Amino acid sequence: xxxxxxxxxxxxxxxxxxxxxxxxxxxxxxxxxxxxxxxxxxxxxxxxxxxxxxxxxxxxxxxxxxxxxxxxxxxxxxxxxxxxxxxxxxxxxxxxxxxxxxxxxxxxxxxxxxxxxxxxxxxxxxxxxxxxxxxxxxxxxxxxxxxxxxxxxxxxxxxxxxxxxxxxxxxxxxxxxxxxxxxxxxxxxxxxxxxxxxxxxxxxxxxxxxxxxxxxxxxxxxxxxxxxxxxxxxxxxxxx
Amino acid sequence: xxxxxxxxxxxxxxxxxxxxxxxxxxxxxxxxxxxxxxxxxxxxxxxxxxxxxxxxxxxxxxxxxxxxxxxxxxxxxxxxxxxxxxxxxxxxxxxxxxxxxxxxxxxxxxxxxxxxxxxxxxxxxxxxxxxxxxxxxxxxxxxxxxxxxxxxxxxxxxxxxxxxxxxxxxxxxxxxxxxxxxxxxxxxxxxxxxxxxxxxxxxxxxxxxxxxxxxxxxxxxxxxxxxxxxxxxxxxxxxxxxxxxxxxxxxxxxxxxxxxxxxxxxxxxxxxxxxxxxxxxxxxxxxxxxxxxxxxxxxxxxxxxxxxxxxxxxxxxxxxxxxxxxxxxxxxxxxxxxxxxxxxxxxxxxxxxxxxxxxxxxxxxxxxxxxxxxxxxxxxxxxxxxxxxxxxxxxxxxxxxxxxxxxxxxxxxxxxxxxxxxxxxxxxxxxxxxxxxxxxxxxxxxxxxxxxxxxxxxxxxxxxxxxxxxxxxxxxxxxxxxxxxxxxxxxxxxxxxxxxxxxxxxxxxxxxxxxxxxxxxxxxxxxxxxxxxxxxxx
Numbered sequence: 078x079x080x081x082x083x084x085x086x087x088x089x090x091x092x093x094x095x096x097x098x099x100x101x102x103x104x105x106x107x108x109x110x111x112x113x114x115x116x117x118x119x120x121x122x123x124x125x126x127x128x129x130x131x132x133x134x135x136x137x138x139x140x141x142x143x144x145x146x147x148x149x150x151x152x153x154x155x156x157x158x159x160x161x162x163x164x165x166x167x168x169x170x171x172x173x174x175x176x177x178x179x180x181x182x183x184x185x186x187x188x189x190x191x192x193x194x195x196x197x198x199x200x201x202x203x204x205x206x207x208x209x210x211x212x213x214x215x216x217x218x219x220x221x222x223x224x225x226x227x228x229x230x231x232x233x234x235x236x237x238x239x240x241x242x243x244x245x246x247x248x249x250x251x252x253x254x255x256x257x258x259x260x261x262x263x264x265x266x267x268x269x270x271x272x273x274x275x276x277x278x279x280x281x282x283x284x285x286x287x288x289x290x291x292x293x294x295x296x297x298x299x300x301x302x303x304x305x306x307x308x309x310x311x312x313x314x315x316x317x
Numbered sequence: 318x319x320x321x322x323x324x325x326x327x328x329x330x331x332x333x334x335x336x337x338x339x340x341x342x343x344x345x346x347x348x349x350x351x352x353x354x355x356x357x358x359x360x361x362x363x364x365x366x367x368x369x370x371x372x373x374x375x376x377x378x379x380x381x382x383x384x385x386x387x388x389x390x391x392x393x394x395x396x397x398x399x400x401x402x403x404x405x406x407x408x409x410x411x412x413x414x415x416x417x418x419x420x421x422x423x424x425x426x427x428x429x430x431x432x433x434x435x436x437x438x439x440x441x442x443x444x445x446x447x448x449x450x451x452x453x454x455x456x457x458x459x460x461x462x463x464x465x466x467x468x469x470x471x472x473x474x475x476x477x478x479x480x481x482x483x484x485x486x487x488x489x490x491x492x493x494x495x496x497x498x499x500x501x502x503x504x505x506x507x508x509x510x511x512x513x514x515x516x517x518x519x520x521x522x523x524x525x526x527x528x529x530x531x532x533x534x535x536x537x538x539x540x541x542x543x544x545x546x547x548x549x550x551x552x553x554x555x556x557x558x559x560x561x562x563x564x565x566x567x568x569x570x571x572x573x574x575x576x577x578x579x580x581x582x583x584x585x586x587x588x589x590x591x592x593x594x595x596x597x598x599x600x601x602x603x604x605x606x607x608x609x610x611x612x613x614x615x616x617x618x619x620x621x622x623x624x625x626x627x628x629x630x631x632x633x634x635x636x637x638x639x640x641x642x643x644x645x646x647x648x649x650x651x652x653x654x655x656x657x658x659x660x661x662x663x664x665x666x667x668x669x670x671x672x673x674x675x676x677x678x679x680x681x682x683x684x685x686x687x688x689x690x691x692x693x694x695x696x697x698x699x700x701x702x703x704x705x706x707x708x709x710x711x712x713x714x715x716x717x718x719x720x721x722x723x724x725x726x727x728x729x730x731x732x733x734x735x736x737x738x739x740x741x742x743x744x745x746x747x748x749x750x751x752x753x754x755x756x757x758x759x760x761x762x763x764x765x766x767x768x769x770x771x772x773x774x775x776x777x778x779x780x781x782x783x784x785x786x787x788x789x790x791x792x793x794x795x796x797x798x799x800x801x802x803x804x805x806x807x808x809x810x811x812x813x814x815x816x817x818x819x820x821x822x823x824x825x826x827x828x829x830x831x832x833x834x835x836x837x838x839x840x841x842x843x844x845x846x847x848x849x850x851x852x853x854x855x
Contacts, residue, residue: 097641097664101648104657139633141795166636167629188640191647277643 087132087202088112092122092148093164094140102135105191106198119143123151133160133201135194138167149179158208160201164189183245186282192274200232200245207231222255222314224298236297246271247290250283254304254314263311287312336573337566344558344565349551361543365536370496370510373408373529377514380410380527385517390414390525396421408531413481415490415518415525481528489513489526508533572603576610583614590618630792634675634806638668671806678808682791685812689736689819696729696843697737699762699769706741707760710749717752717775719745721760728762728769729843736816743809744773744836751777751834768822769842774835779828788826789814813838 089111091102096117103113114131116122119140126134134152136145149161161180166187182204183197207230220227226235232248234241243251253270254262262270264280271286272278287304294301305313380402384395395412399421402410412421485495495513511530518524576594585591593614597607642665649661700723707721730737741760748758756776763770780788780795787793794807817824822840829835 095637095641097645097668098637101641101644101661101664104661105644105648164640166633166640187636188643191644192651194644 088114088129089198090122090126090131090134091115092117092119092135092140092145093137094118095137098137098164101191102194105195109195109198111198117141119145119148123148126152127155130156130159132205133162133198135162135164135198137164146179149181153180158205160205162194162197162201180242181244186278188277190272190275190277193272196274197245203230204232204245208233220252220255222258225251225255225303227252227255236294236301239297241293241297243290243293244286246286247293250286250290251314254312258314261307261310261313265311267311336570337562340566340570341559341562344562345555348554348558362536362540365539366510366533369531369533369536370512373510373512373531374494374514376408376410377512377527377529380412381514381516384412384527385524387519390420390516399423407535408529411481411528411530412516413486413490413526413528415522417481417486417490419479419481420525483511483513485511485513486526486528489515489528490523492521492523495526568601569603572597572599572607576603576607580610590614590621593618627791631679634792635672638672638675641665641668642672675806675808678806678812682808682812682815685736685815685819689733689816692733692736694731694733697732697734699728699730699737699771699840700724701727702734702737703741703760703762703771706738706745710745715749716754717749718755718757719760720757722762724762724764726764728764730769730820730822730840731843732820732840736820740813740816740838741771741773743813744838747809748773748775748777748834748836751775753777764842765839767842768839771838771840772835773838774829774833776833779832779834780826782828785826785828789824 089106091099091106091113092115093099093102094117099115099117103115106113114125116125120142122140123143130152134149136148138145140148145163149163152159152161157180160182163179163181163184164187165184182201185194185197215230218228218230220229224237226238227248228234229252232243232245234243234248234251249271250267253267264283267283267287268278268280271283291301291304294303303315305315307313380398383398384390386394389395390412399410399412402423408423410421410423411419413419483495483497485497488495490513492515494515497511499509499511509530509532511528513526513528515523516525516527579594583590583592583594594607594611596611597604599607645661645665645668649658649665652658652661703721704723707719710717710719745758745760752758752775758776759772759774761772761774763772784793784795788795789810791811792807793811814824817838817840820840822838824836824838826834826836
């Protein structure tokens with residue numbers, strides 16, 4: 078993918094104890110025009126970030142001195158709207174983090190693709206900007222499937238008008254499923270739709286996200302059972 | 318793999334109670350065999366019969382002697398004597414002349430003194446049932462081993478012509494002692510014993526004979542009473558043995574069954590350990606077994622946890638360099654400037670090196686874990702080893718100054734030189750990596766309470782208290798200040814601990830009050846001096 082240079086006045090905080098990852102992520106985001114503040118230690122990051130909140134935070138989960146979950150909780154307490162992306166190097170960690178109501182906006186599993194990460198950062202910045210400007214979606218940017226309504230610009234989902242708060246990955250999965258109700262989507266297809274820039278995502282990751290997506294929809298609509306597991310194949314969206 | 322789950326459970330269930338049954342059978346046999354022996358052995362019966370025969374012979378002799386006066390048989394002497402004796406005898410006594418003609422017979426002398434009524438005893442139902450139960454064993458044994466019955470004389474001993482015949486009579490009339498056993502007319506199991514004693518006459522030929530006849534019925538009656546008694550004792554013992562066996566099985570078999578159930582519960586369907594045995598408070602061998610099993614499963618559980626966490630840790634540790642390599646490769650691909658591209662390729666190279674190092678250290682660590690016991694080890698002088706290791710650092714031109722302070726005596730430990738060199742190199746590497754340029758790392762060797770004690774002190778930042786408990790854990794790593802320099806895996810100190818603990822030693826770390834960290838290795842020291850000569854090492 079050809080990287081389009083555009084200037085963003087936004088700041089991204091990168092907190093990871095791996096110097097190589099810090100260095101490359103910093104370089105890549107700077108090339109996209111973001112201002113980057115990188116930290117190798119959770120406490121150091123918190124001490125600096127609470128002075129001046131970033132526009133977006135990328136957090137590793139395992140960090141020295143203060144782990145990413147704690148840092149996320151503290152940042153959330155300061156700002157509801159701050160987009161947060163988690164980087165995780167363990168599948169079990171992902172499950173655990175998904176179970177916590179941390180309100181993270183996305184999760185990527187190491188080894189992730191830098192292109193994927195950059196794309197997510199862009200999506201999250203855009204979503205944050207559009208949400209600030211209020212709900213005025215153009216009709217062609219809306220996908221409707223029964224009571225489900227997906228705003229493809231803002232990456233927001235509504236069930237009978239009620240907002241379902243989804244991560245970017247969950248939104249992309251739901252969009253992929255809801256576009257063709259009744260059709261089975263294989264995990265491979267879902268992977269390609271949810272991680273367009275990353276060909277190395279494990280199938281377990283998809284399952285974790287689907288599980289979480291179902292739970293969020295059930296929280297909104299207790300009788301929801303629209304996402305069906307097709308054993309040996311993948312998943313199918315059945316509509317309301 | 319056939320040991321897991323269902324297949325192993327089924328035969329175990331089939332054997333349920335096997336130990337209890339065997340205990341019961343064993344106890345019953347112990348009680349029953351001697352008792353049965355008493356019941357079955359004919360010795361006692363034989364002795365009683367002999368005793369009866371002796372007393373009959375005695376009676377016969379006395380009578381024969383009394384009648385041996387010349388002419389005693391001719392008159393009414395014999396019936397008179399018998400009439401006098403009659404009420405005092407239990408046997409039937411007949412006197413015959415030299416031709417076998419009956420001269421006198423106690424049975425023709427009116428009613429005899431009756432023996433105590435046996436019917437009353439026989440009639441008691443309980444004893445009858447007991448006796449029948451006993452008789453089953455008794456007749457069974459007789460069927461298997463028929464007792465040697467004496468030959469039976471079938472002829473009627475009291476012919477109507479008053480002439481008494483029979484082998485014993487013939488023998489007595491020819492001057493010898495005669496004896497015959499006949500079946501009792503009553504047709505019971507009892508027999509009639511008949512003996513004949515010659516009565517001395519004037520010549521060589523006897524003048525007649527005294528024939529004493531008695532049924533063994535009385536003896537059998539006595540034996541029956543004895544056997545009944547023994548059988549009652551035997552039954553009581555069997556009941557007692559049953560109760561005792563139950564108690565014993567409660568104290569042995571039951572706890573063993575519980576242990577087995579516990580063992581079955583500990584393995585889940587997939588054969589994984591779930592928890593461990595309870596530590597029993599019992600003071601006996603079963604308690605010891607349960608405690609041993611508890612320790613065993615606790616160790617296994619620990620090892621299982623270790624394996625599971627180890628796999629997770631390894632995948633975690635590999636994902637970080639893998640992530641760096643992947644994004645560095647992507648970045649190099651997307652880079653527009655040549656210098657950027659080179660920079661990312663360098664990062665990728667560095668991370669590949671790190672993965673290689675991680676792999677080799679992991680291999681090292683599992684090898685140490687598995688082989689330390691079997692590796693060659695001998696008396697190793699720590700003085701020489703530490704001198705050599707420090708010299709090696711000096712020769713390589715380290716940025717840190719290593720100084721070794723050897724003690725006056727030579728301190729030796731039982732270990733492999735290669736492994737101990739690895740321990741100290743890892744500790745010195747660690748100390749050096751935290752030391753500022755030109756600072757000193759001091760190595761001291763002492764003997765303390767029989768242990769060889771090596772202290773390695775650096776002048777680095779020391780170790781924060783919160784990290785102290787974790788620094789010897791695998792993959793634990795804390796590198797403030799200069800993270801880019803000197804790729805590390807977090808395994809060096811873990812390897813140190815594995816080796817030292819494998820030799821029965823300990824390793825600890827502390828922050829010095831004056832700054833810097835001190836690592837202390839304690840190893841069991843070999844005995845030296847007089848004691849070493851007196852007691853050669855085992």
